[in-house]
Amino acid sequence: MRRLNSFLFIVLFGISCSVVAQNKPATEGNNTAIGFELLKNLDIYSSMIKELSTDYVDVINPGQLTQTGIDAMLESLDPYTNFIPENLVEDYRFITTGQYGGIGALIHQQGKYVVISEPYEGSPAQKSGLKAGDKIIRINGQAAVNKTYDEVSAVLKGQAGTQVNLVIERKTPADTFVRIINRENIKIDNVPYAGVLSDSIAYIKLTGFTQNASKEFRQSFMKLKENNTLRGLIIDIRGNGGGLLNEAVDIANLFVEKGQEIVSTKGQKTDKNQIHYTSSAPVDTEIPIVILVDSQSASASEILAGSIQDLDRGVVLGERTFGKGLVQNVVPLSFNAQMKITVAKYYIPSGRCIQAIDYSHKNKQGAFDKIPDSLIREFKTRHGRKVYDGGGISPDVKGSGRKISNIALALYNKFLIFDYGTLFERSHPSILPPDQFEITDSIYNDFLNFLKNKDYKYTTRSELALEKLRKEAEKEKYYEAIKGELDLLQTSMDSDKKEDLNKYRDQVHELLKMDILARYYYQKGKIIGSLKTDPVLNDALKVLKDSDRYAGILAGKYSQPDNSLPGSVEEELHSNDGQ
Secondary structure, X not given: OHHHHHHHHHHHHHHHHHHHHHOOOOOOOHHHHHHHHHHHHHXXXXXXXXXXXXXXOOOOOHHHHHHHHHHHHHHOOOOOOEEEOHHHHHHHHHHHHOEEEEOOEEEEEEOOEXXXXXXXXXXXHHHOOOOOOOEEEEEOOEEOOOOOHHHHHHHHOOOOOOEEEEEEEOOOOOOEEEEEEEOEEEEOOOOOEEEEOHHHEEEEEOOOXXXXXXXXXXXXXXXXXXXXXXXXXXEEOOOOOOEOHHHHHHHHHOOOOOOOEEEEEEEOOHHHOEXXXXXXXXXXXXXXXXXXEOOOOOOHHHHHHHHHHHOOOOEEEEOXXXXXXXXXXXXXXXXXXXXXXXXXXXXXXXXXXXXXXXXXXXXXXXXEEEOOHHHOOEEEOOOOOEEEOOOOOOOOEEOOOOOOOHHHHHHHHOOHHHHHHHHHHHHOOOOOOOOOOOOOHHHHHHHHHHHOOOOOOOOOHHHHHHHHHHHHHHHOOOHHHHHHHHHHHHHHHHHHHOOHHHHOHHHHHXXXXXXXXXXXXXXXXXXXXXXXXXXXXXXXXXXXXXXXXXXXXXOOOOOOOOOOOOOOHHHHHHHHHXX
């Protein structure tokens, strides 16, 4: 124990001295005081750990205790400053590179099982015959039932070239089989689909900004351009949470002249103050562009959309973006751990920072506040249009995503859409191509039969309001007088809910369609299948087909109507469940 105490003290004292050395200022003053404060508190911390390990009534775990302290410390900062222990470094490598070693399948927790959600097309999982709905029973001889998603995910991942032995249950507990799968380096495409829509308008879906995103995007665009006379381009970054800053700069560079500032960063240290310019000749500075965004478009997505907007190079359409104007660096720590730390804020060409939340201090309730309206400032685009900071990119053509109904949300979250898709795939060896497949009346009626005796109870906002009214009436002693009316209202609501499967049939249709398409045509098939019925995409097509309107928007002459644009049901579901 004494050896452990001495080791902890030496390590922490060494860290404290290193911190002071790194922060030693060229001149005396405030920095010296900060350095002393760090040294003092690190010394207090090491003394405290030493005393706890010696005198506490029970044996402590210094590593666990330190981890608790680290988590509590970082919780007082922004949510993007994270400690990365050695066992999670591979997960963070995937965030930046889009690659990891594994079998190549999405998984999810469903009761006591971890289930295959969707094998990636061409992955070891898909080539070995794994399908959506397969339950993982054992991994490398160890039971996987009652294991968590994280526990199973950690075992499935591993160095490329190594093997993993899976026991899979498909239809029934008696229907199990073994698959020995060679792990590979799994690469997730940043551009899962690119194609040409009506009137020669190109469409590119961009889902990430990992390494080589700009290369993938350029190749996709140039291929479309070489084979078609394009009249416009739609870049879809809805649901794209961002990634590498330089990839966003390089994609903007494809449509903006060389030497143009795209984004600058400003931090506490001067070496974090940088300006990022386009460095190459563009490939097309004339093609009309519409960028689709939503509330989940963040970080690098906002750099791309915001720079295109500030330079009046294209129209931004959809919802206000997330508002993440913070830059992170990953730095190495002792014992192969790492830390992702916010080092700067970024500013797009007009000079605005679009960070939505002030993480510098918490309010009285212990939460971080959004930037108040009183502090939001006006900026100008290249041609003089008014734009604002303090909360994401506000689109030129506004829209709020279609609100998902309670019935659709319940069917999705309780995996009833997914489970029906599993049964459907087992009884249908093939389906029509993704641009032709639809949920027919026969399929929907079959789904309704599947739902019989299934639990998909849900509470509407109206029911919540009614329950609140009951409680308030009881408090104020009005309940007995109005109980009859409240009961009648509840009965009416119950009756109306029975019609929700018909009332919101279009939403349930879309969810069923996307789930089934994924089983036959994977991610690309889902995107193709959604193109015809995506109302936000259709609105983008209308903007590009109306050259006067497009030019008017960029000239600041277009007056945005108050009506909102419905969004994709599936996109809103994924933004709700965080998957």
